[in-house]
Amino acid sequence: MGMTMTQKILAAHVDGVSEVKAGQLIEARLDLVLGNDITAPVAIKEMEKMNVTGVFDKDKIALVPDHFTPNKDIKSAENCKIMRDFAHRNEITNYFEIGEMGIEHALLPERGLTVAGDVIIGADSHTCTYGALGAFSTGVGSTDMAAGMAIGKAWFKVPAALRFNLTGQLNKWVSGKDVILHIIGMIGVDGALYKSMEFVGDGIANLTMDDRFTIANMAIEAGAKNGIFPVDELALSYIKAHSDKPYTIYEADADAIYDEEYIIDLGTIRPTVSFPHLPENAKTIDEIINEFPDGVKIDQVVIGSCTNGRIDDMRAAAEIMKGRKVAKGMRCIVIPATQKIYLEAIEEGLLKIFVEAGAVVSTPTCGPCLGGFMGVLAAGERCVSTTNRNFIGRMGHVDSEIYLASPAVAAASSITGVISSPEEL
Amino acid sequence: MKTAKGNVFKYGANVDTDVIIPARLLNITDPAELGSHCMEDIDPDFVNKVQSGDIIVATKNFGCGSSREHAPIAIKAAGVSVVIAETFARIFYRNAINIGLPIIECPDAANGIEAGDLVEVDFNTGIIKNLTKGLSFQGQAFPPFMQRIINAGGLVNYVNESII
Numbered sequence: 001m002g003m004t005m006t007q008k009i010l011a012a013h014v015d016g017v018s019e020v021k022a023g024q025l026i027e028a029r030l031d032l033v034l035g036n037d038i039t040a041p042v043a044i045k046e047m048e049k050m051n052v053t054g055v056f057d058k059d060k061i062a063l064v065p066d067h068f069t070p071n072k073d074i075k076s077a078e079n080c081k082i083m084r085d086f087a088h089r090n091e092i093t094n095y096f097e098i099g100e101m102g103i104e105h106a107l108l109p110e111r112g113l114t115v116a117g118d119v120i121i122g123a124d125s126h127t128c129t130y131g132a133l134g135a136f137s138t139g140v141g142s143t144d145m146a147a148g149m150a151i152g153k154a155w156f157k158v159p160a161a162l163r164f165n166l167t168g169q170l171n172k173w174v175s176g177k178d179v180i181l182h183i184i185g186m187i188g189v190d191g192a193l194y195k196s197m198e199f200v201g202d203g204i205a206n207l208t209m210d211d212r213f214t215i216a217n218m219a220i221e222a223g224a225k226n227g228i229f230p231v232d233e234l235a236l237s238y239i240k241a242h243s244d245k246p247y248t249i250y251e252a253d254a255d256a257i258y259d260e261e262y263i264i265d266l267g268t269i270r271p272t273v274s275f276p277h278l279p280e281n282a283k284t285i286d287e288i289i290n291e292f293p294d295g296v297k298i299d300q301v302v303i304g305s306c307t308n309g310r311i312d313d314m315r316a317a318a319e320i321m322k323g324r325k326v327a328k329g330m331r332c333i334v335i336p337a338t339q340k341i342y343l344e345a346i347e348e349g350l351l352k353i354f355v356e357a358g359a360v361v362s363t364p365t366c367g368p369c370l371g372g373f374m375g376v377l378a379a380g381e382r383c384v385s386t387t388n389r390n391f392i393g394r395m396g397h398v399d400s401e402i403y404l405a406s407p408a409v410a411a412a413s414s415i416t417g418v419i420s421s422p423e424e425l
Numbered sequence: 426m427k428t429a430k431g432n433v434f435k436y437g438a439n440v441d442t443d444v445i446i447p448a449r450l451l452n453i454t455d456p457a458e459l460g461s462h463c464m465e466d467i468d469p470d471f472v473n474k475v476q477s478g479d480i481i482v483a484t485k486n487f488g489c490g491s492s493r494e495h496a497p498i499a500i501k502a503a504g505v506s507v508v509i510a511e512t513f514a515r516i517f518y519r520n521a522i523n524i525g526l527p528i529i530e531c532p533d534a535a536n537g538i539e540a541g542d543l544v545e546v547d548f549n550t551g552i553i554k555n556l557t558k559g560l561s562f563q564g565q566a567f568p569p570f571m572q573r574i575i576n577a578g579g580l581v582n583y584v585n586e587s588i589i
Contacts, residue, residue: 025570038451042494045454051585068452075452125492125516141494141520143580150584155570189439190486194515223486225515278439370448370491389490391443393466 002253034122056152102338112243166203176211185282295418304335327417460502488517
């Protein structure tokens, strides 16, 4: 029986097995184990209870202080210290201090730590991002991370899969974010529960790597175990440009079984916004203009995160904000996801555009996405955000509202003060 | 733990980890302190009312969102003996097993149990009894592999046993 791309990668990581089937419980070897300043301290405490003297491989663990950093308060500072001390004690190669860090899911591919064919777990739900490079990667909790660091293995139930056949080409101002919000709107926040989302089709060639990272990143918002793209020339050139690690390209068998197949013409996708309080509440910009003729007034815009803090995102926002001003009374917060992206944005003049428009630019942090700091919302406030979740209270007060959108829509909205398409400017 | 018995707190679909324990509290790692904030953004009264042994029942996709293990830890520390739902989000599912919070998938029970009902769960058989309404439901028992993790007392002990 044929295997999906995900199943092939998993089968190659199980000792003494050449084939796996959906539903089968396996123990797979891990190529990388990731944690951050929220989840790693809990994992470190759990690992201390295990009968091991150290980590399974100091080169295959990545520790990134990105959530509440630069430390937002004393407790956060203490959590970071636990992680830093652990990293030093165990001589972890890939610990990234402030100054070299970035938001983990933008940082690790950039540093060449995630390549095609890898099996990766991370104690962060958006670990599924690396599927853009043809890796199996999935989010787990801190105890799984602890076991992964200790023995280099994790248990999985082999997932069934949904296939998304992407055709055609995106229109101007439509990006990977609109694609994934459209898909989540179509299948729901549990539409891919426990399953893989495998993206195929000739439309993929028309998606940039940053589009693919964004799409894979939000697979978890449909409940998926992982999202994954085939490894084409573009993905391969990205891997070669960023990594010396050996990689393996896996392809789904022709007779692989999928629970469902969806065909999506990228050319039909419109700028899309997910309304409070679930990512599945997706509306096209046209529906929004129809339903809300007076506009949906907003108080804050956030452009950044592991979903949309990459250089393509910065460029799209800057193209719209150039020569324009953020609406009176609006707060616009721009957060390049890594130091490298920050530097590129400086060199390309993008940060100058943001500051001149009246936006603020922050050092890399996950801060506002999860209501930590750097943009927490008050009761009754509305935020258009390029992040990934619009749950109740996610970015602050339980009576605040989050509208998920692309960087282009977020930037346009910061100029007009209402949810807007760049086409309207 | 072979059985659980308690009064039910009932929730709907897509109860996410942000309402179970909001991120603004994730700089806390002490289970008791996390438990004292459990569910506060969806049900501020929960922590005042919950008694040790009580049961959470919800519909689909319970625990969706973040990978934070703080969520099942908070529920367990609040005294909840088992969570019954139509379906669980996958990371929450593994986290609950790994930290030793019993969970059972059972769509019939999720629909046949209301807030305040007295419910008893037998973990060996997967049978869920609604004592208030006199109804009985067959929940999905854990596969043997997961039972081994649970019987070991969570993943930490399981790993220790595998190493030895």
